[in-house]
Amino acid sequence: MYETxxxxxxTECYLKSVGAGIIVTGLWLFILFSIIRNYLKLKKTLQAEKIDLNQVKNDDEYKEIRLVTIIVILVTPIVMAIIISMRRDTFISYxxxxxxxxxxxxxxxxxQVENYKVYDVGNDTGGxxxxxxxxxxxxxxxxxxxxxYNEIRDSCAVKHNGQNLKITYMLEKDLDLDKYYIITFHDETHNGIVKIEEKVE
Structure with a gap:
């Protein structure tokens, strides 16, 4: 008897493709909202101080933040299109x-698990x-x-030598990775785990 x-x-396909896109989109919209809010706030302040609309439009700080606001608004559709395209490719691949x-x-x-090793590669911050x-x-x-592999590593599904496992895996050579380029396998093993089951009494 095996326990998965x-x-x-x-679900993992959706989370990997949609999750990051939502985070990036939310961050960009937050930036957009903040810039527009600062623009409107400055405009209101200048109008309250100077009253004359022509004077407000000639204020250097107002012109600068207005230019930034216009640029960000114009760039937003392009950014959204790039995010959607990247997330779409990720979802198709997974x-x-x-x-x-x-x-x-x-x-x-x-x-049984053999030659079990755990080690870190990279520097202290990006290891x-x-x-x-x-x-x-x-x-x-x-x-x-x-x-x-992120979930397998984080949950420590494989723990030690002698652990009785059944592992289902895919081989890089059997997949069309030229078309689905986001899927990558380890350079040495050329395989990818899709299921781990542990033998239980």
């Missing part, structure tokens, strides 16, 4: 990976924790070269 520790799901997995374009190994191990002679390296 991790499985790549359609959706392709999910469909290939569900259509059986994958392999399974069972056995990456890497988990490396083998099951039935197949090497797996979990790091950020393959985005699906």
């Amino acid at each position: 520790l991790y499985e790549f799901t359609m 959706n392709y990976l999910y469909n290939e997995y569900k259509n059986g374009n994958c392999y399974t190994v069972e056995g 990456i924790r890497v988990i490396e191990f083998s099951v039935d002679g197949v090497l797996f390296i979990i790091d950020r070269d393959y985005e699906v």
